[in-house]
Amino acid sequence: MQPPTSAKTWSSREAYLLAMVCLFAGLIAGWLFRGSSSPVANAPAAAAAPSPSSSESMQSVASLNQEAQPLLDAVKANPKDVPTLIKLGNVYYDHKFWSEAIRYYQQALDLRPDDPNVRTDMGTAYFYSGFPDKAIEQFNQVLKVSPNYPNTLFNLGIVRRDAYKDNAGALAAWEKLLKNNPNLPPDQVQKVQSLIAETKAGKS
Numbered sequence: 001m002q003p004p005t006s007a008k009t010w011s012s013r014e015a016y017l018l019a020m021v022c023l024f025a026g027l028i029a030g031w032l033f034r035g036s037s038s039p040v041a042n043a044p045a046a047a048a049a050p051s052p053s054s055s056e057s058m059q060s061v062a063s064l065n066q067e068a069q070p071l072l073d074a075v076k077a078n079p080k081d082v083p084t085l086i087k088l089g090n091v092y093y094d095h096k097f098w099s100e101a102i103r104y105y106q107q108a109l110d111l112r113p114d115d116p117n118v119r120t121d122m123g124t125a126y127f128y129s130g131f132p133d134k135a136i137e138q139f140n141q142v143l144k145v146s147p148n149y150p151n152t153l154f155n156l157g158i159v160r161r162d163a164y165k166d167n168a169g170a171l172a173a174w175e176k177l178l179k180n181n182p183n184l185p186p187d188q189v190q191k192v193q194s195l196i197a198e199t200k201a202g203k204s
Contacts, residue, residue: 060095061095063095064091064092064095064097067091068088068091068092071084071087071088071091072088075088075104079107080111082108082111082112085104085105085107085108085111086104086105086108086115086118088104089101089102089103089104089105089108089118089121089122090121092104093121093124093125096128098125098126098128098129099129101121101122101125102122102125102126102129105118105119105121105122105125106122109122114145116142116145116146116149116151116152117151119138119139119141119142119152120138120139120142120149120151120152120155122138123135123136123137123138123139123142123152123155123159124155126138127155127159127163132159132163132164135155135159135163136156136159136160139152139155139156139159143156147180148176148177148180148181150177150181150184150188153173153174153176153177154173154174154177154192156170156173157169157170157171157173157174157177157195158170158195160173161199167199167200170195170199171196171199171200174192174195174196174199175196177192178192178193
């Protein structure tokens, strides 16, 4: 799918982004992250995302076009170029175009199905799209192969807590993360411990 180029397309995309912000502003704790580029240490602090202004949205779309077009050209020339498919998915993810991110992550996974970061990213994109069941499905696929994978356990906990109010399930994921990943850096351990403490205290 080509990135938006016309004013009409931009308007529909902006409406989509604003709808997503409204839908999840009260739901998402803000800790979810893209596993293929960020360790737990780089997960952002919890905060409600502000609604973008028209100028900010226009700049975002312009940036998306600039980043995506050469990758789209490369994928068109070689549809089996997995690294480029992943990069393209990441570009759409970072600009919050979830359906396009999912599309290119899925194409990458069709060729490389056991990539835990890409599958975690796709699951997270599903969550942001309003499909937590599909997010859990993707996370579970990762954990069947790599049962202690930290990024997946981290995001699994967020989805269980924030989408399902399943605090017990969230705590189980995070406690498993800490127990079975003893070499996590101290700052990453602290982030997970903070989430555990907040959840036990009834905060989310």
